[in-house]
Amino acid sequence: MNRRIASIASNTFREAVRDRVLYNLIAFALLMSGAAILVGQISIDIERLVVINLGLTAVSLFGIVIAIFIGIGLVSKEIEKRTLYTVLSRPVRRWEFIVGKFFGLAGTLVVNTFFMAIGVFAALLYVSHRFQRSDGWLLVALYFIVLEFLIITALALLFSSFSSPLLSAVFAFSLFVIGSFAEDLRGFAGLTHGITRWLATGAAYLVPNFSALNVISSVAHDQPVSGQLIAYNSAYALVYAAMALSGAVLIFERRDLK
């Protein structure tokens, strides 16, 4: 990574931290501990299952919300407040700015996920009293959640490069919801015929496949995740995020900063 991208990424991270985004972590960790104690009292034998499901889903949703709400303002806010003028009048190329912003927010989300994962593991330890070997799969589920964040961050940046923050949020959140049902959409496409099949298949493969990245239920039931899926999901997320980011760069390169 070149120095300018690193500087922009580090400044984006600093902005997120000082914007008190990371303070939700403390609240989250406390909530998780509270939920774990509550679940321990009302459920028999499935405390572990509930804590993993509840904990990882919360990590995913919190992160997605943060990714969307910070991501949609990454470019538009800089244009609106004209802070971009003094950046782009320096030897910074527009693509470097977009990529730096992406890495800055991605870094923020990784740190967020790290702290939230500590909350999940603490709650798990509280209900199970000890860690099991199969708890290691939680790390894979967390890795997939981070991959989700990379995709949604890139999409938020893409929308942010040409649209208003509100519309960008609507687009990004809609894609997240549709993408969570991508497998169902692909199944539906298989049942249709003619032009509907073409359209449904196109839409199914265009939206990000978040359902393939969601292995929370499997790991909660101690089911292992195949190495093939890990490799496939990693490649898929990186290619998808890179394509969305390229789209953001292409649009931003042509944009006039009025």
Place this chain on the structure above:
Amino acid sequence: MWAGSRVPALFTFVIPPAAQTGPACFAFAYNPLKHPINLHRIMPAIEILGLEKTYSVGFWRKKPKRALRPLHLAVEPGEIFGFLGPNGAGKTTTLKLLMGLVHPTAGTARILGMELDDPRMKAQIGFLPEQPYFYDYLTARELLDYYGQLSGVSARERSRRIQDVLGRVGLPDVGGVQLRKFSKGMLQRVGIAQAILHDPKVVFLDEPMSGLDPMGRREVRDLMLQLKAEGKTVFFSTHILSDAEALCDRVAIIHLGELRSVGAVADLTATVHSKVEIVWDGTRVPSAIENMGGECHVVGQTVRAVLPDDKQDVAIDALRREHLRLVSVVPVRASLEDYFVQKLRPAETPAEVRA
């Protein structure tokens, strides 16, 4: 062989069509038909070659809005160049085009002989936008450090220069304060600090005096003169004519996106019709003087009239005929403001008529 943008900068010339027709263009215009190409001519610091910008406005049926007509301009190294015009004249659009913030509809420009998207050029220029706003979660020192990193200044050099520029803009003790606590004037000073932090060769300032108190304005004027003394080129836009008059080696006047004239302040103001101030005792204005089209003010027992200088003798004769005692006759020096008003007036007349 050297067609278009491929012509080496050293051999290029600028022919501003609008400026060629003006009376005061000799200080600027370079007409290759009258003057042979000077192979030893110094490369301009800023060379604008027909930059033009038309925006599309409207949501559904977009209409073209011409923000800048083809602009030809050259700024020599080491000069303070004022870019003058009323609000909405196209000053900020020109600066944004030069900074690469908006893309030109046509034309091009070179700064220090390099294209506008050349990072090597951008490392050698500084820019203060109009009414600057900075990351308010950063302290002044952090902001300057960030900009220093983006401009490629080494870490050791940055810490030295940050303290130096904060001192130069009159903010030596607030480096550790978050920018959200800064007043408008302090933000303007930080804006100037970030523009000169990396020791640029060319500094672009968009309305640098905006938001500053009289002392602040004076300090910025001194700073601009210091930059000139250091050999830097300063290109600044303003609609405060007294600043331009006090500072600029040359000025350009732009109105409704069109260059109206360019030249040294003294040369431009010399073209304004000279006036003369005549003062006499009494409270009466002879009808001959009233009809001359000047301004007459009666103050106590004296009358002060400002008239075109070619009416001076006729006016004095009129005073003699009326047995009024002449007190003084003083030529009035034309100011840049007089020239500015004169230059803007012709284009506004049709608009008023239409209205």
